[in-house]
Amino acid sequence: MLVLSGIVVVIVGFAARINPLLVIVVSALLTGLAAGLNIVEVVAALGKAFNDSRYISVVWLILPAIGLLERAGLQERARTLIAGLQSATTGRLLSLYFLLRQITAALGLHSLGGQAQMVRPLIAPMAEAAAESRLGALPDDWRQRIRAQAAAVDNIALFFGEDIFIAIGSILLIVGFLAANGIVVEPLALALWAIPTALAAAAIHLLRLRRFDRRLARALSVPEALK
Amino acid sequence: MIGLHEVYLVAGLMFGGFALASAYDLANPKRWNNAAFWGLFALSFLFGDQFGDLANGVLVIAMVLIAGVGGLGQGEPRTTSAEERRASSAKLGMRLLVPALAIPLVTLVCVLGLKGVTANGQPLIEAKHATLVALTGGALAAVLLGVLLLRQPISAAAQEGRRLMDTVGWAALLPQMLASLGAVFALSGVGPVIGDIAKGMAISGPLVSVAAYCIGMALFTMIMGNAFAAFPVMTAGLGLPLIVTANGGDPVAMSAIGMLAGFCGTLMTPMAANFNLVPAALLELHDRNAVIKAQTPTALALLAFNIVLMALVVYR
Numbered sequence: 001m002l003v004l005s006g007i008v009v010v011i012v013g014f015a016a017r018i019n020p021l022l023v024i025v026v027s028a029l030l031t032g033l034a035a036g037l038n039i040v041e042v043v044a045a046l047g048k049a050f051n052d053s054r055y056i057s058v059v060w061l062i063l064p065a066i067g068l069l070e071r072a073g074l075q076e077r078a079r080t081l082i083a084g085l086q087s088a089t090t091g092r093l094l095s096l097y098f099l100l101r102q103i104t105a106a107l108g109l110h111s112l113g114g115q116a117q118m119v120r121p122l123i124a125p126m127a128e129a130a131a132e133s134r135l136g137a138l139p140d141d142w143r144q145r146i147r148a149q150a151a152a153v154d155n156i157a158l159f160f161g162e163d164i165f166i167a168i169g170s171i172l173l174i175v176g177f178l179a180a181n182g183i184v185v186e187p188l189a190l191a192l193w194a195i196p197t198a199l200a201a202a203a204i205h206l207l208r209l210r211r212f213d214r215r216l217a218r219a220l221s222v223p224e225a226l227k
Numbered sequence: 228m229i230g231l232h233e234v235y236l237v238a239g240l241m242f243g244g245f246a247l248a249s250a251y252d253l254a255n256p257k258r259w260n261n262a263a264f265w266g267l268f269a270l271s272f273l274f275g276d277q278f279g280d281l282a283n284g285v286l287v288i289a290m291v292l293i294a295g296v297g298g299l300g301q302g303e304p305r306t307t308s309a310e311e312r313r314a315s316s317a318k319l320g321m322r323l324l325v326p327a328l329a330i331p332l333v334t335l336v337c338v339l340g341l342k343g344v345t346a347n348g349q350p351l352i353e354a355k356h357a358t359l360v361a362l363t364g365g366a367l368a369a370v371l372l373g374v375l376l377l378r379q380p381i382s383a384a385a386q387e388g389r390r391l392m393d394t395v396g397w398a399a400l401l402p403q404m405l406a407s408l409g410a411v412f413a414l415s416g417v418g419p420v421i422g423d424i425a426k427g428m429a430i431s432g433p434l435v436s437v438a439a440y441c442i443g444m445a446l447f448t449m450i451m452g453n454a455f456a457a458f459p460v461m462t463a464g465l466g467l468p469l470i471v472t473a474n475g476g477d478p479v480a481m482s483a484i485g486m487l488a489g490f491c492g493t494l495m496t497p498m499a500a501n502f503n504l505v506p507a508a509l510l511e512l513h514d515r516n517a518v519i520k521a522q523t524p525t526a527l528a529l530l531a532f533n534i535v536l537m538a539l540v541v542y543r
Contacts (some may be wrong), residue, residue, distance in 0.1 A: 062366045221469070
């Protein structure tokens with residue numbers, strides 16, 4: 001039971017808004033010590049895990065390219081593009097991106113989108129511009145909400161699209177786990193079971209984006225004097 | 228063969244560049260903290276395999292202390308003003324989109340097109356890390372196009388990269404740190420302990436078992452930050468004994484839908500930092516949980532959907 005102390009540290013630390021990096025290190029040290037390792041062994045275990053996980057931070061390699069394009073006016077270009085489309089609304093634009101992201105992920109192209117390479121330079125500015133060109137200047141709280149919605153669309157479409165692809169990590173993990181328990185299963189059989197939830201995710205989220213559009217329009221069309 | 232080694236070399240050089248540029252940025256009152264933080268990250272990418280586990284552990288703790296106690300500052304790299312950007316956007320027009328679209332295009336070519344290509348009898352790209360190599364190639368191609376096609380100075384790539392990196396700040400290290408924490412949890416046997424607790428809850432009955440397994444997957448995913456870590460624990464602890472062995476359910480439908488129930492948890496937890504906290508930093512949101520809040524209604528509705536779906540199909 002003592003090895004669960006690290007989990008408690010994480011929950012309390014995140015809730016208390018202490019710097020998450022500190023929380024994680026304390027949690028890792030405590031968990032290792034509770035499992036009977038000595039302090040040198042725990043630090044070494046953390047170091048090995050960190051070194052083995054470097055591939056996760058490779059995603060930051062995209063930042064110089066994105067920054068360079070922003071310097072040249074990419075976000076402004078994305079805005080202009082959308083501002084010229086009369087029928088574009090924030091919700092419709094994000095819905096379109098949702099479907100594109102989900103379908104490409106289902107085909108195994110899960111690295112086509114992403115928060116740093118698509119959402120920040122293109123999708124978020126476009127979603128803001130769609131609202132601005134129809135409804136006028138955006139108050140800061142709605143700008144923030146639109147950006148959060150843009151990030152959410154990328155995540156949800158990815159999660160509930162990628163599992164339809166048979167060679168994705170989660171499907172391979174299930175195949176391996178079941179095989180270790182004496183159950184042989186074809187990846188395709190698992191991938192097919194991802195389709196109903198993929199459709200439900202699209203239906204639910206597209207509906208929510210329509211409601212978001214309506215709320216946005218209502219909030220921004222109220223005359224200043226009545227606010 | 229192009230693989231992880233080359234990717235890490237590029238990453239190490241980039242972070243080294245950020246560290247150097249930070250050290251010379253007099254506008255940042257904490258420039259030495261920034262320089263040390265990104266400098267250590269650069270060392271990890273360049274020499275991590277030579278350091279040995281203990282030295283790597285000390286390096287991690289040093290980075291965390293710099294960011295968590297000393298704090299990182301925001302540099303002020305030279306960039307263009309809003310005016311200049313509007314003018315540049317008008318002048319460059321659609322050409323601006325070419326490097327941006329080159330990133331997914333190069334990724335596509337690397338992942339699909341170069342799969343079978345060999346050089347000197349070896350595959351050109353290490354298959355296991357094709358996605359990372361593709362991402363690196365796409366990033367380098369976009370910078371190159373930015374310089375050649377859009378006439379941006381090459382030095383701007385380093386400065387603009389640092390500008391965005393400082394926007395993200397210490398959160399940039401979170402995803403890797405959480406993965407490391409997960410590895411320490413696994414090493415310490417946290418999973419089996421949770422599995423034993425789940426087993427001890429005396430759940431029975433076909434429908435209750437389905438609900439317990441799905442909700443357990445979502446909750447444990449929220450604690451661990453990813454469904455991959457939760458799946459073996461919850462499926463061995465609840466899924467297989469209750470749904471399959473006791474009630475004769477289909478392990479295939481159960482596993483597939485159970486994993487998706489876990490994904491619902493991923494959408495609702497700060498522990499999935501790369502999906503939830505990093506975008507909040509990248510988009511400069513005041514509330515670091517804003518993305519989680521935007522996702523939670525969809526996640527809860529989908530969790531309910533998955534429970535109902537599994538209950539309907541798993542015992543057929």
